[in-house]
Amino acid sequence: MRRPSARRLAAAVAAGLLLPVLGACSDDPAGLVIYSGRNENLVKPLIEKLEKHLGTTVEVRYGDSAELSAQLLEEGDKTEAGLFLSQDAGALGALSKEGSLAPLPKATLDKVAPAYRGAAGDWTGVSGRVRVIAYNADKVATPPNSVHELVKPEWKGTIGYAPANASFQAFVTGMRVLEGDDATRAWLKGLKANGAKPYDKNTDVLNAVDSGEVSLGLLNHYYWYEKVAEEGEDKVDAKVHFLPKGDPGGLVNVAGAGILKGGDAKRSEYAQKAVDFLLSAEAQRYFAEETKEYPLAAGVKSAKGVPPLESLQPPKIDLGRLDSLKETLAMLQDVGMV
Numbered sequence: 001m002r003r004p005s006a007r008r009l010a011a012a013v014a015a016g017l018l019l020p021v022l023g024a025c026s027d028d029p030a031g032l033v034i035y036s037g038r039n040e041n042l043v044k045p046l047i048e049k050l051e052k053h054l055g056t057t058v059e060v061r062y063g064d065s066a067e068l069s070a071q072l073l074e075e076g077d078k079t080e081a082g083l084f085l086s087q088d089a090g091a092l093g094a095l096s097k098e099g100s101l102a103p104l105p106k107a108t109l110d111k112v113a114p115a116y117r118g119a120a121g122d123w124t125g126v127s128g129r130v131r132v133i134a135y136n137a138d139k140v141a142t143p144p145n146s147v148h149e150l151v152k153p154e155w156k157g158t159i160g161y162a163p164a165n166a167s168f169q170a171f172v173t174g175m176r177v178l179e180g181d182d183a184t185r186a187w188l189k190g191l192k193a194n195g196a197k198p199y200d201k202n203t204d205v206l207n208a209v210d211s212g213e214v215s216l217g218l219l220n221h222y223y224w225y226e227k228v229a230e231e232g233e234d235k236v237d238a239k240v241h242f243l244p245k246g247d248p249g250g251l252v253n254v255a256g257a258g259i260l261k262g263g264d265a266k267r268s269e270y271a272q273k274a275v276d277f278l279l280s281a282e283a284q285r286y287f288a289e290e291t292k293e294y295p296l297a298a299g300v301k302s303a304k305g306v307p308p309l310e311s312l313q314p315p316k317i318d319l320g321r322l323d324s325l326k327e328t329l330a331m332l333q334d335v336g337m338v
Contacts, residue, residue, distance in 0.1 A: 031054060031056025031057055031058065031266070031267075031270050032054060032056060032057075032058050032059075032082050032083060032267065032270040032271060032274060033058075033059045033060075033061070033080045033081045033082055033083075034047070034058060034059070034060045034061070034081065034082070034083045034084075034085055034274070035060075035061045035063070035068045035071070035072060035081045035083070035084050035085070036060050036061065036062050036063075036068075036084075036085040037062075037063065037064060037065025037066075037068050037069075037084075037085065037086045037087040037088070037091060037255075038062075038085055038086075038087050038255060039062070040060070040062045042291065043085070045286070045290075046278070046283055046286060047060060049277075049282070049283075050274055050277050050278075053273070053277050054270055054273055054274065054277075056270060061081070064166075065086045065087040065088055065090075065091040065166070066090070066091050066094075066166075066325050068084065068086075068091070069084070069086070069091035069092075069094050069095055070094075072084060072095060072100060072260065073094070073095065073098055073100060076100075076262075077261065077262035078262075079260055079262065079263075081260050082259065082260055082263055082267040082268065082270060082271035082274075083257060083258070083259055083260065083271040083274050083275070084101075084257065084258050084259075084260060085126075085255070085256075085257050085278075086255060086256055086257070086258075087166065087255050088166060088167075088170050088253055088254070088255065088256075088322065089118075089123075089125065089170075089253055089254050089256055089319035089320060089322050090170060090173060090319075090320075090321075090322030090323040090324070090325055091323070092118060092123040092256050092257075092258050092320065093118070093123075093319065093320030093321060093322060093323035094323040095123075095258060095260075096118050096120050096122050096123060096258070096320055097320075097323060099261075100260060100261055101118075101120075101122035101123055101258040101259060101260065101261065102122060102258075102259040102260070102261050102268065103120075103121050103122050104121055104122060104123070104124060104258075104259065104272075104275065105272070108124065108272070108275055108276055108279065109121055109124060111124075111279045111296075111297045111298055112124050112125055112279065112296045112297060112298075113296070113298075115252075115316070115319075116128060116252070116254050116256075116296050116319070117256070118256075118258070118319075118320050119318055119320055120320075122258055122259075123256050123257065123258035123320075124256055124257060124258075124275065124279070124296075125254030125255065125256040125296045125319070126254070126255055126256055126257055126275075126278040126279060126283070126284075126287070126296060126297075127254065127255045127284075127287040127291070127293040127294060127295065127296060128252050128253065128254045128255075128293060128294035128296055128309065129167070129220045129221060129222055129252070129253060129254075129293050129294065130220070130221050130242065130250060130251070130252045130294070130312055130314060131167070131171050131218065131219070131220060131221075131243075131249055131250055131251045131252075131253075132219065132220070132221045132224070132240045132241060132242055132243070132250070133147075133216055133217070133218060133240070133241045133243065133249065134205070134206055134209045134216065134217040134218075134219055134223075134224060134238050134239070134240050134241075135209065135215060135216050135217075135238065135239055135240075135241060136209050136210070136212050136214075136215050136216075136237055136238055136239075137237060137238075137239050138212065138237060139158075139212060139215040140215050140216065143216065143239075143241040144216070144241075145241075145243060145244055145245070145247070146243065146245075146247045146249065147175075147187070147218070147243070147247060147248060147249030148187065148247075150191060150194065150196070150216070151187060151190030151191055151193075151194050152194075153194075155194060155215075155216065156194050156195050157194070157195035157197075158195075158214055158215035158216055159191070159194070159195075159196040159197065159214060159215070159216045159217070159218070160196070160197050160198075160199055160204075160205040160208045160209060160213070160214040160216070160217040160218070161191070161196055161197075161198060161199070161205060161217065161218040162198070162199050162200065162201050162202050162204065162205050162218075162219070163198050163332055163337040163338050164198075164200065164338050165201060165202055167202065167219075167220050167253065168218065169325060169328050169329065169332070170251070170253050170322050170325075171218075171248070171249065171251050171253075172184060172188070172328050172331070172332065173322045173324055173325060173327075173328045174248055174251045174253075174315065174317055174322060175187065175248040176324070176327070176328060176331070177317055177318075177321045177322070177324075178248050178315055178317060179248065181327075181331065184331065185331055185334070185335060188331065188332070188335045188337060189335050192335060192336065192337060197213075197214055198337065202219040202220060202223050203223060205217040205218065205219050206219055206223050206224060206227060206238060209238040210227075210236055210237050210238040211237075212237070217238075218249070221240060221242070221292070221306070222291060222292040222293055224236075224238060224239075224240045225292035225303065225305065225306055226291075226292055228305075229292070242307060242312060242313075243313070244313045245313055246313055246314065246315040246316065247313075247315065248315050250312065250313060250314050250315065251314060251315060251317070252294075252309075252312060252314040253319065253322070254296065254319060255293075257274070257275050257278055259271040259272060259275065279296075279297040280297075281297075281299065281300055284296070284297045284300035285300060288300060288301065288302055288303045288306075289303055292306060294306070294309045296309075
């Protein structure tokens with residue numbers, strides 16, 4: 001089983017390539033085809049367990065969540081996919097908006113708090129992550145309590161971020177939903193004008209904070225917990241600060257699953273069993289212990305040292321509304337960040 005550092009490997013296999021899992025043969029059609037926006041190295045152990053659980057062959061097409069969502073909309077009822085496993089809620093929200101997802105049973109939905117599943121009851125989160133501010137404790141005594149403070153002069157030239165990263169873009173989309181496009185554009189311009197330093201990925205941001213190259217960094221919580229698990233907390237100078245009072249910088253986003261409409265009854269049955277497996281104690285413990293993400297199904301606790309999900313103070317937002325990535329990318333391009 002891969003350690004959490006697998007998240008840092010190269011991007012998943014291109015979206016157009018259908019990959020057989022566990023030796024599926026072309027003349028033996030899969031019982032379930034999954035389109036997965038989650039990295040193969042991350043979820044393959046779960047896919048292997050799922051195949052055994054279902055007692056049938058599973059095939060997975062890996063790729064970018066937004067691109068796979070668009071592909072599914074294009075395929076419509078002709079898609080071979082029975083299940084969409086998305087890296088973020090926005091891609092699921094886009095499918096839900098177009099009526100492409102089947103309703104989930106109440107028993108399934110009730111396993112997850114309403115804040116972390118689709119408002120229409122047709123998709124559910126299976127794991128969560130929260131945006132945090134990483135800070136170098138040797139340089140910062142008291143980290144800021146809001147991302148809005150990052151545009152102030154006292155933080156000029158001290159901030160690292162990854163503007164091309166999907167999680168940063170989801171956060172910006174969340175800010176657009178919460179505060180409007182004008183306020184979000186003004187914040188982005190202020191961040192850039194304040195000398196924020198762009199990096200290619202979140203691990204680079206965290207390493208820059210840890211080394212003191214920058215004092216603050218915007219990233220997801222699990223990167224710090226993975227680094228601490230690998231190196232030991234006494235070897236890591238960076239710390240993480242969870243933002244209070246519903247600040248947009250404390251967004252909790254989810255990876256989630258939805259069942260595609262269409263197909264025969266057997267495919268839908270396998271897809272439903274797959275969703276319930278992803279919400280099982282076994283799968284939820286995997287997300288908690290191996291990836292340091294938040295388990296979302298009731299009754300499974302977060303990993304040791306990770307603050308409980310219920311202790312966080314994220315902004316209240318319909319995660320399905322994070323589907324306007326195209327508009328967010330246009331805004332980031334307009335301000336010169338990507």
